[in-house]
Every structure is written in structure tokens, then in C-alpha cells.
Amino acid sequence: MEHATHEHPYIGCTIKELPEELQHAAASRAIELNPANAPAGHTPGEALPGRLVLLTGKRWPPAGKRLTVDFLDGVAADLRTRILFHMNAWGSWCNVRFTWSTDHPQVRITRAPGGGYWSNLGTDILHVDASKPTMNLDSFSMTTRDSEFYRVVRHETGHTLGFPHEHLRKEIIDRIDTAKAITYFQRTQGWSRDKVISNVLTPLNQSALVETQQPDPLSIMCYALPGSIMKDGVGVPGGTDIDQNDAQFAGEVYPGATWPTSIWPNGKAYFFKGGQYIRYDARADKADPGYPAPIAGHWPGFPPEYEAGVDALVVWNLNQAYFFKGAQYIRYSIQFDRVDHDFPRTIAGNWPGLFPDGIDAGVVWPSGKAYFFRGAQYIRYDIANDKADPGYPKPIAGNWPGFPPSFQNHIDSAVVWNNTKAYFFSGDQYIRYDITADATDAGYPAPIAANWSGLFASDIDA
Ligand SMILES: [Zn+2]
Incomplete structure (x- = not known):
């Protein structure tokens, strides 16, 4: 300086x-x-x-x-x-x-x-x-x-x-x-x-x-x-x-964050691939020892089909996370560390305007909107109104500045790390997205393996 x-x-x-x-x-x-x-x-x-x-x-x-x-x-x-x-x-x-x-x-x-x-x-x-x-x-x-x-x-x-x-x-x-x-x-x-x-x-x-x-x-x-x-x-x-x-x-x-991020109140982010998951320590910037671990037996209340794998995980707020699988979803109570009663439910009928099935990734943005991705398209979902904004789905291409072509076709997983940066994963690569500037940061995509210590090196599900 x-x-x-x-x-x-x-x-x-x-x-x-x-x-x-x-x-x-x-x-x-x-x-x-x-x-x-x-x-x-x-x-x-x-x-x-x-x-x-x-x-x-x-x-x-x-x-x-x-x-x-x-x-x-x-x-x-x-x-x-x-x-x-x-x-x-x-x-x-x-x-x-x-x-x-x-x-x-x-x-x-x-x-x-x-x-x-x-x-x-x-x-x-x-x-x-x-x-x-x-x-x-x-x-x-x-x-x-x-x-x-x-x-x-x-x-x-x-x-x-x-x-x-x-x-x-x-x-x-x-x-x-x-x-x-x-x-x-x-x-x-x-x-x-x-x-x-x-x-x-x-x-x-x-x-x-x-x-x-x-x-x-x-x-x-x-x-x-x-x-x-x-x-x-x-x-x-x-x-x-x-x-x-x-x-x-x-x-x-002052314990407890007030902004929605993909990091749980315990300071950890969770990534899923097949029947396994990894707990990632956001501050230490590496996976915790002992992971990956099987989903089965570690996520109370998960139905068997979710223990075999999930499509998308969206941390909605400090108390609730949603897991999507096929045409259904479950709501997970972060506070009580178990799936809430009366789940799974169908996406159709409960998420107005959202893709009815096959969601690849979802993430809550500090703006109060959530973004859901499926194939080459995405939907912006208004959390306060609890419905998709008009005019969606839209193509990823042309609407997410700096997304490489492979990311325009498919997103595996998306996380907001703080109210400034988000990360998107596709294949064996990831990009860092600047939320304030609304653009992909320079120097990306980069390989997951070299930069996310202990994380799945490719094809993350959620
Ligand atoms: Zn000063």
C-alpha cells in the first residue's frame, strides 16, 4: 500500500x-x-x-x-x-x-x-x-x-x-x-x-x-x-x-449472521455428490477431516431416495434449507437439525413459476431473490412474494456476465459465500462471481481441485 x-x-x-x-x-x-x-x-x-x-x-x-x-x-x-x-x-x-x-x-x-x-x-x-x-x-x-x-x-x-x-x-x-x-x-x-x-x-x-x-x-x-x-x-x-x-x-x-448465505450458522457449507456429502469449513477454507461421508445416517429424516443423492441444496435463511430431487423437495430445519414434517412435497403447486422438476442448482442472493438453474436456463424467484418473477425462465447466456460457455449450458451447484461473492460450479471447474459488480471475476474459470481443499473435484450435485 x-x-x-x-x-x-x-x-x-x-x-x-x-x-x-x-x-x-x-x-x-x-x-x-x-x-x-x-x-x-x-x-x-x-x-x-x-x-x-x-x-x-x-x-x-x-x-x-x-x-x-x-x-x-x-x-x-x-x-x-x-x-x-x-x-x-x-x-x-x-x-x-x-x-x-x-x-x-x-x-x-x-x-x-x-x-x-x-x-x-x-x-x-x-x-x-x-x-x-x-x-x-x-x-x-x-x-x-x-x-x-x-x-x-x-x-x-x-x-x-x-x-x-x-x-x-x-x-x-x-x-x-x-x-x-x-x-x-x-x-x-x-x-x-x-x-x-x-x-x-x-x-x-x-x-x-x-x-x-x-x-x-x-x-x-x-x-x-x-x-x-x-x-x-x-x-x-x-x-x-x-x-x-x-x-x-x-x-x-455478535454471534449469528444476518444476511443469507450458503454458509450454515455453524460456519460450514455442505456439498453433495451421489450418496456422499462434504462439510466445508468456510473460514478455514478447506473440507473438515473425515469427509466425504455417506448421506445415509447423517441427515435425520432424509427419505431413502434423498440419501442416494440430491439435485440441489438451497440455504433459504438461517433456519431453513431446501433439498430438491426430481419433481419433489424437502425442507430441512437447521435449528432442529432434521427434515420438517410433511415432506417431501411436489415442487409443482408449492413454488409458483419454478421449474417443476430437474433443478440443477439454486442459491439465495443478498438482494432477496433466489436463482434456480436448469440446463441452459434460470429463474429468478422473489422470496418476499414467494413466486417466480415475471419473464422467466431466461437463458443463462447473455444474462450472467462472464459465464464461460460450459457454464451457460449447465450449472452443477451455486453458493453465496458472503454478500459480495458467489461461486458457481460446473464439471471440474468453478467461477467466482462478484455480486456487487454483477460480473464474473477475472481469472476464472479455475479448477476445483486446485482451489477447494478436500472438496469433490468434479460433477458436484448440490
Ligand atoms: Zn479507524
């Missing part, structure tokens, strides 16, 4: 602190909301000593959080949608959701030019005057580079969720050359010496703020630090997106 400081204005981030007179009340309230915010040395039930105020965490309750968002300096609908999309990226991994509302919005965003990138930390936003912003996204517009939406919006949203800066881990700060860092940030950010010290050179106390076991230089909450200010000359790359450690940590702080 060092080049970025020369070619583009790379703007650092500061966590906005509350006015000093509000800090004690805010810290006490944070501990009330989530006792895990209490710093070491604080006795539960007793008043918070002043010396511990700055060491108090600012996380929301572990049950998760719904936060309303508005834009104080106005915003066009397209930019608003795009910013909220990136804020909600966290919901692929943890129980948080941001929705736009003009009625007493809790997260208040401005885009003041020259104001820098900043956010208040977690529950501190409850104490910010209702007329004032809690986040600034300096000059963000629809022409801002897409990578900046990933890097900045997701980072600032992490602060709103109560996550501090990963680069303030002692292990990283110990590697920074203090004098060089002060000069560097004074020059590139216009920060005072004191501001550099507080933003970059003061380690997180080993208290309520501590995150994962090891510092993660690729965390979305980590700055990019150039090699030129490091004692060992090795730069810290800094995060460009929510990475696996961030995802895991967020899921531990």
Missing part, C-alpha cells in the same frame, strides 16, 4: 472521542449494555474509577444490533445504497444490520471534504448530540474507487460496531520507528505530533479492547504502514476487506 500514499491521497482514520465531560457516563453505560466492556481492575456493580474510563470497551450487547443510518448532508439514493451495502457486509459474519431511516438515526454520516475518515466507537454514538455526525466519509461519491468503499466504509463501520484499531496492537507498534512515524504522518496526514502518538503509537491496553490472539496485519481494522517507518523495513499491508480473522472475531462478539 505504500505506493498509494504517493499516487493517491491515502487518508488515515481516527477514532472520534466524545467530549471529555461525557466520557465517564459513556463508559459506564457501555459496561451496563455489555459487561464484557469492563476493563481489568473494575469491580462489577461499583462505580467506574476515572482512570479506567479510556480502557473501557464500547461493544454493543452480544445479542447483536440493528442500527438506523442517515446522511446529514443529504445523499443520492445510489450512493446511499452503496454505502449501506458495504456497512452491511459485516452482517455476513455477525448479528448486525444497518437500515436507512430519517427518524432519529443512530448512525449519522457526513461526507465533509477535508474532514478525514472517522467514526465514534461503538456505544459512544449514543452520546453524540443528535444534530452531529457519528461518522465522516471524506468526499465519498459514486466516483470514489470501489476499493475505497471496501477499505474505508467497512473499516469505519467496524468502529461503529466497537472494534478498535488493529495496528495499535503492541506487537505492531513495537516495530514502528517513532521519529520516522511522526514525520511521516505529519507530512501525509497533517497530524500534530500528539495526534500521531495517540493514533498510531499508543498500544491498546491489554484490557477489554483485546481482540484475537495474534495481531492480524491484514485486518480491515489495521492501517497500512509503509516499510519506511518500520524498524525492520517491512511494511504492514493493512486491511482491504473484512478478512477471516475479522469475520471470526465479529462472529464471536
Whole structure:
């Protein structure tokens, strides 16, 4: 990232602190909301000593959080949608959701030019005057580079969720050359010496703020630090997106994802071929040991014909998955880990407008639509209205940008991995699809065998 400081204005981030007179009340309230915010040395039930105020965490309750968002300096609908999309990226991994509302919005965003990138930390936003912003996204517009939406919006949203800066881990700060860092940030950010010290050179106390076991230089909450200010000359790359450690940590702080993905609440995806299945660990990015295993005996309530193999698996939401086979389907309760009563049923009569049989693949998209594939055609299904959209089926060819010819003729399986990326499998190959850009990523198709450790190498059924 060092080049970025020369070619583009790379703007650092500061966590906005509350006015000093509000800090004690805010810290006490944070501990009330989530006792895990209490710093070491604080006795539960007793008043918070002043010396511990700055060491108090600012996380929301572990049950998760719904936060309303508005834009104080106005915003066009397209930019608003795009910013909220990136804020909600966290919901692929943890129980948080941001929705736009003009009625007493809790997260208040401005885009003041020259104001820098900043956010208040977690529950501190409850104490910010209702007329004032809690986040600034300096000059963000629809022409801002897409990578900046990933890097900045997701980072600032992490602060709103109560996550501090990963680069303030002692292990990283110990590697920074203090004098060089002060000069560097004074020059590139216009920060005072004191501001550099507080933003970059003061380690997180080993208290309520501590995150994962090891510092993660690729965390979305980590700055990019150039090699030129490091004692060992090795730069810290800094995060460009929510990475696996961030995802895991967020899921531990606020368990339960809010966006539909093909990953089950236990963090696993399931793939089927013939009478076998594989449990794939999404975060470790490999199949769990001991797989493939037979379907028979492992999926309570599966009728015998489903134990012999399935056509398609669609994870519908956090509680339900559908398995399709021939002209029928079964609904599986994720919560109770068994097939629901009164299944199988026929597709015809229960899924208005859907292919009546022979479904190859299906997947739920973050937009609230599901896509079903059969041969060279697909159908878009509206989940809220519980019926296929008008005008379907349509040919895959011409409607899925970047699909190779073989994928235009047949999809074996499709999964949404988070609200950004989906994967499609056909034969012994797969492609990665960018949901935001609505296009296949460059560099695909690629062989399954070389990239999905432990997965069926070809002809996945579901
Ligand atoms: Zn920051």
C-alpha cells in the first residue's frame, strides 16, 4: 500500500472521542449494555474509577444490533445504497444490520471534504448530540474507487460496531520507528505530533479492547504502514476487506449472521455428490477431516431416495434449507437439525413459476431473490412474494456476465459465500462471481481441485 500514499491521497482514520465531560457516563453505560466492556481492575456493580474510563470497551450487547443510518448532508439514493451495502457486509459474519431511516438515526454520516475518515466507537454514538455526525466519509461519491468503499466504509463501520484499531496492537507498534512515524504522518496526514502518538503509537491496553490472539496485519481494522517507518523495513499491508480473522472475531462478539448465505450458522457449507456429502469449513477454507461421508445416517429424516443423492441444496435463511430431487423437495430445519414434517412435497403447486422438476442448482442472493438453474436456463424467484418473477425462465447466456460457455449450458451447484461473492460450479471447474459488480471475476474459470481443499473435484450435485 505504500505506493498509494504517493499516487493517491491515502487518508488515515481516527477514532472520534466524545467530549471529555461525557466520557465517564459513556463508559459506564457501555459496561451496563455489555459487561464484557469492563476493563481489568473494575469491580462489577461499583462505580467506574476515572482512570479506567479510556480502557473501557464500547461493544454493543452480544445479542447483536440493528442500527438506523442517515446522511446529514443529504445523499443520492445510489450512493446511499452503496454505502449501506458495504456497512452491511459485516452482517455476513455477525448479528448486525444497518437500515436507512430519517427518524432519529443512530448512525449519522457526513461526507465533509477535508474532514478525514472517522467514526465514534461503538456505544459512544449514543452520546453524540443528535444534530452531529457519528461518522465522516471524506468526499465519498459514486466516483470514489470501489476499493475505497471496501477499505474505508467497512473499516469505519467496524468502529461503529466497537472494534478498535488493529495496528495499535503492541506487537505492531513495537516495530514502528517513532521519529520516522511522526514525520511521516505529519507530512501525509497533517497530524500534530500528539495526534500521531495517540493514533498510531499508543498500544491498546491489554484490557477489554483485546481482540484475537495474534495481531492480524491484514485486518480491515489495521492501517497500512509503509516499510519506511518500520524498524525492520517491512511494511504492514493493512486491511482491504473484512478478512477471516475479522469475520471470526465479529462472529464471536455478535454471534449469528444476518444476511443469507450458503454458509450454515455453524460456519460450514455442505456439498453433495451421489450418496456422499462434504462439510466445508468456510473460514478455514478447506473440507473438515473425515469427509466425504455417506448421506445415509447423517441427515435425520432424509427419505431413502434423498440419501442416494440430491439435485440441489438451497440455504433459504438461517433456519431453513431446501433439498430438491426430481419433481419433489424437502425442507430441512437447521435449528432442529432434521427434515420438517410433511415432506417431501411436489415442487409443482408449492413454488409458483419454478421449474417443476430437474433443478440443477439454486442459491439465495443478498438482494432477496433466489436463482434456480436448469440446463441452459434460470429463474429468478422473489422470496418476499414467494413466486417466480415475471419473464422467466431466461437463458443463462447473455444474462450472467462472464459465464464461460460450459457454464451457460449447465450449472452443477451455486453458493453465496458472503454478500459480495458467489461461486458457481460446473464439471471440474468453478467461477467466482462478484455480486456487487454483477460480473464474473477475472481469472476464472479455475479448477476445483486446485482451489477447494478436500472438496469433490468434479460433477458436484448440490
Ligand atoms: Zn479507524
